[in-house]
Amino acid sequence: MSTPGPRRTTIKDVAELAGVGVATVSRVLSGGSASAETRERVLDAATKLDYRPSALGRNLRQQRSGGVALLVPDITDGFYARLCDGVLSCARSYREPVTIGVTGDDAEQEADLVGGLLEQSMDRIIAVPTGDGEMWASAVRAGLNVVFADRRVWSPGQHARALDEVPAVLTDDRAGLRTAIEYLTGLGHRKIGFLARQGMSHRVAAFREVMGDLLDDDLVVFARASRDSAYAAAAGLFQRRADLTAVIAGGNMLGEAAVLAARELYVRIPRDLSLIMFDDVPWAELCSPPLTVIAQPASDVGYRAAELVLRHGRRPRTVSLPTELIVRSSCAPRR
């Protein structure tokens, strides 16, 4: 089977070669106090034996496994892929491994995943949460070190304040939405739709608030976290409400679906329908027509979240990163 091989070199071997106790080796290697001479002898021995501390032993002793967990709804979505990339790049500089799980925007899967992490004694986690504040509250009570990214979750009961203390890195959806809506109304649009995905309630809330008097609740539709569902939602909206003249897609999968559905239904963009999509992706520029988007610093969101969870120093409650409206050619004046 597997070769029995030469046993891996342990701290004990180093101690022996250096002629000191294991405790001393441990102290030297983790930056404790020791005399200069001892330190040198230990370091020498360690390099001579090519000693690498076993994370396993350390983890058991410290009752926590290193590394960070990262939970995103869908890694295939360009936005979350970039968010992951940001986390990964920050974690790399701390030499911390990152464990990724996808929740599919499903509360049950999310709970499962978190359960698994607890079992692994992972105590640091960055999450794009999907619903169920109860679950998250109990997780932080269990000692989990949570940072929310992209969206957050509030404490369910008005007495439990556990979640309100959880730091979060968000994008300024509201401002982005406001700019976008102002742009559209400036072009004369009044009937503005919103394509959302389950779990985007924060964005929907912001949309409702910013729209104010203009809001027509029949114009906001929800899709599940699949391509097909997004398409169905977009097509359904376009067919049902012929009076629609502009639509905002809550994410790039929704935007994709909107373009596709419009094409299928002979709705011309931007002549018949103006479209603004959340999140700038490389293909938005390549699309026909090039899409006007609300750009989000996805990678920064990930990076900052990782910093928060890894540095763990005094940390601000919540940081909000700016969005930017990038005007291309998918919006036109209402005709």
Place this chain on the structure above:
Amino acid sequence: MSTPGPRRTTIKDVAELAGVGVATVSRVLSGGSASAETRERVLDAATKLDYRPSALGRNLRQQRSGGVALLVPDITDGFYARLCDGVLSCARSYREPVTIGVTGDDAEQEADLVGGLLEQSMDRIIAVPTGDGEMWASAVRAGLNVVFADRRVWSPGQHARALDEVPAVLTDDRAGLRTAIEYLTGLGHRKIGFLARQGMSHRVAAFREVMGDLLDDDLVVFARASRDSAYAAAAGLFQRRADLTAVIAGGNMLGEAAVLAARELYVRIPRDLSLIMFDDVPWAELCSPPLTVIAQPASDVGYRAAELVLRHGRRPRTVSLPTELIVRSSCAPRR
């Protein structure tokens, strides 16, 4: 600071409550032999205490941490994102956590990452390798359980056969390329370029082989793993060789760059230049013009690779998944 809290319930607590020894509890929980009555008592106690075995203890004892590691060049690239998704979805059904690292197609970073994994005693890894057979050979000699995905690496020396035993899940690049090239030559194209990225030597080799007499080595160009570099490579090629009538992009970042560069240089697709891109992505259809692509089952590649590394049964040396040419509107007859 952190609440000392009630100690987590250990196997010992369960043993005590059930009135048996810890060894028995362990056996029952991991499916060993035990009398029906004992089994029941143990299971009862376990549920009553809401006992969850600590992965830490197990890991240390077994000298290996569970889970799988996954190394990809760039998680932001749609292809690798889907590959990750495939791995994650398979791993989920085994309840195994997945640790992801991005190599950026850089051998040094790759080696770093693998070193880190060794330190964590991760012994199962799925990798899209980038260069340096030496490093991978020593990794498998160290007992690492490697499965290559998307591309593989051969043993450096002709005597060391370590790597040739490593299973791999690949896509049939050669066939895809052959079909694409036949399609292009059928349209009358003779000067066909290839846009590659560092680390795509397998694909370049296949291109060279399939092109045969038609090959003009000056028409294959390499980019580094960044968007800018891809753009520069494409633009450079288009300017340098005005006689070029068709080009194949080795990945979707390259394809993106090609479309952009062509647009910038007033090269019309497909009128002046036919384009085929490796890997079908949702936006290929939305692009103007819609792109003809060589589709690859990215998610399946990941899924199968995960199966291979997790089931670990008798396993085929290498599996090759089919590609498919999807004809859209980015190719036209040579004029």
Place this chain on the structure above:
DNA sequence: AATGATGATGGAATCGTTTCCATGAGCACT
């Protein structure tokens, strides 16, 4: 009835680290 085989069981060792605590040396000050 004596012997052997089988199977369930629990005690104890083990994995590799960190950290608590006791020890002893060195030094300053009275």
Place this chain on the structure above:
DNA sequence: AGTGCTCATGGAAACGATTCCATCATCATT
């Protein structure tokens, strides 16, 4: 010289599981 203080140091005890091994009961066979 004696007292007290600060250090460096090493032994040993965790951490929580798995698994080796010895023990004991039960039962079948001679």
